[in-house]
Amino acid sequence: MQKIKNFPKIDGELGWYETSPSREVTLGRRLKGDHTFDIAIIGSGYTGLSLAHRLAENHPEASIAIIDALRVGQGTSGRNAGFIIDLPHNLDAGQPDVEHDRQLHKLNTFSIERLRGFKDRYNIECSWQNAGKYMAAHESSNLGGLDSFVTTLKSSNFEYQDLDALDLKKRLGTDYYQRAIYTPGNILMNPSSLVRGVAAALPKTVHLFEESPIISCEYGHPHILTAVGGTVRAKLLIQTTNSYTEEFGLLSNRLAPVFTYASLTESLNDADYEAHFKDVQPWGLTSAHPAGTTVRLTPDRRIFIRNVLDFEPSLSSSNEGLHKAWIQHRKSFEQRFPNLRKTKFEFTWGGMLCMTMNHQSVFKKADDNLFVVGGCNGVGVAKGTYLGYYMADYISGIRSANLDFILGNSNPSWVPPDPIRTLGARMRLSYESRNAGGDI
Ligand SMILES: Cc1cc2nc3c(=O)[nH]c(=O)nc-3n(C[C@H](O)[C@H](O)[C@H](O)COP(=O)(O)OP(=O)(O)OC[C@H]3O[C@@H](n4cnc5c(N)ncnc54)[C@H](O)[C@@H]3O)c2cc1C
Structure with missing residues (x-):
């Protein structure tokens, strides 16, 4: 038993x-x-x-x-962050595998249509938006992640827009990012x-x-x-x-389950919303760095922040872990929206990304x-x-x-047993987080 x-x-x-x-x-x-x-x-x-x-x-x-x-x-x-992704993310500098990427896109699109079918047939209220997705960089050192993504997109003829800081200020309501790749097929929703x-x-x-x-x-x-x-x-x-x-x-x-954390602000009041997001459509953004911050502006006028990667073999978080994540979330939020410092986070939570070494x-x-x-x-x-x-x-x-x-x-590849797994994972995650710089 x-x-x-x-x-x-x-x-x-x-x-x-x-x-x-x-x-x-x-x-x-x-x-x-x-x-x-x-x-x-x-x-x-x-x-x-x-x-x-x-x-x-x-x-x-x-x-x-x-x-x-x-x-x-x-x-x-x-x-989770509520992205139903359509495209594979190839952030390393490896050569794109066109057939593989197209097949993944086909499967992801199949899932989007299957979920859209449930949403339409059963009138599921979930703030579904055909919003697309921005993959963005603040640091010059992380622009390489965007270049790799563009290489993948071009090789398979996937549609995208390459946006600079000015475009992004208009479309996101923050001038924090210097460049982003926008792809239109991603869905955003309340997961x-x-x-x-x-x-x-x-x-x-x-x-x-x-x-x-x-x-x-x-x-x-x-x-x-x-x-x-x-x-x-x-x-x-x-x-x-x-x-x-x-x-x-x-x-x-x-398996290598990695803990990550998210926060959601209170709904912005009319004055703050008008001042920052007039003519801005709700959006979702992931980072050009794998340890970077995911951000969303939701249709109910909240800002969502996700970052911090940690390894917890017990598969649950502590209050201390949640508080540390809250501190990082505040920092990331205020860097991106310095004039919204008075906006509180209403919710902070943790969850696990179930990773494998070779992503299979x-x-x-x-x-x-x-x-x-x-x-x-x-x-x-x-x-x-x-x-x-x-x-x-x-x-x-x-x-x-x-x-x-x-x-x-x-065929997920072998992960060493504990304590080597935990030690190795913590070292790797802390290295990645340091490297992400201002994209956290
Ligand atoms: C903060 C965060 C942001 C993320 N953002 C995204 C995103 O934007 N888009 C995306 O696609 N993915 C995202 N992910 C990952 C995504 O949430 C997972 O890949 C997804 O939930 C996996 O679904 P699942 O059904 O396989 O597993 P789960 O959702 O983990 O479901 C497994 C279920 O098993 C149950 N279970 C476990 N043990 C037992 C037991 N002993 N008895 C009974 N039940 C048990 C659990 O309660 C759980 O409900 C994110 C994850 C996190 C944590």
Whole structure:
């Protein structure tokens, strides 16, 4: 029997969840008593929900359980920056692989359309915007990241605009950045509202259990999952627990979960909004440096800031970690918007990027009737959506070129065990953060 040691926790004040119009809606129930299903899925983030939807389409007669330790929208899927990216980011100076980049773009676009379909069909209120994305640099030393990105875009004929400081001042309402590459295909949204909407759209054959951490798994025929006061037995089990995947014992030394933090300000008052953002459309910006700051101006007039990278083998944050992140967020915010110093942060929270060394994801059959998907490498809204969908097809025996591509690119490389993993990761993250300079 596999006992789980580390569990997801709330990790601060979850801004997107708290501001979501659907936060009071009851989606699932706690797992109490003994239940039997054909299929069980652990994890109700973008990956698990996409998998559940597609499995239900492929097998309308099957009974499916999807179980999460938290409420839908409280996990990492509801804590992220809300970018549904369409393009691969190639920030290192490596040669672009055109075929690979085009295939990733095709898969990301597939996810965007799948999520757009749910949003339209079920009227999901999630502040969806076809806003595109800026990748920007403040420091001259980080302009190289933009050049590499342009090389990737040009090689594959992806559309982009190259913007200087003056254009950016007009379009962003800050003169902090000297150059940015704008690409139009990215979507911005409230990630907690969208993932909750996708859960609310599950068909009747899918039973959602929330606030029900799985504390042990007995793999067999059937698999038995135990929560406090309840069990689920199922013939087929799929784990979509991303950063927590190694807890379940089917994978080891493949994942490097990196903690990062985000803050959301209060809504700006009319005077401040007019003074800074008159004629500016809500926008989203990532950094030309991998350790740099992600920033958004949201449709409800808030500023979102994400930065700080830390390695926490316990898979949860401390109040001290949250406070340190808050201090860095204030600094990054005030550098970009010096005249908004009086604007407070209403929410600060943490979450994990589930990284792998070679950026390939986990997409594997661990045993008969036992599958694992994870390692979304910080772009899991799009990636988790297509990995979940194609895992359902893989299980159902539906082959396609997209599935073959995923199968051929799902071999995450080895990560050394602790303490070397933690030491190595902390050294690398601190080096990257120092190098980012004013782009943090
Ligand atoms: C601050 C931040 C900003 C980010 N920005 C972006 C972005 O803009 N765009 C983007 O695409 N990605 C972004 N990411 C990454 C993105 O959020 C993840 O890649 C995505 O959430 C992965 O989805 P998932 O469904 O695979 O995993 P998760 O969302 O982590 O879902 C896994 C679920 O498993 C559950 N679980 C774990 N253990 C157990 C257990 N024992 N019992 C029951 N349930 C369990 C968890 O509660 C969780 O809900 C960001 C991440 C962070 C932290």
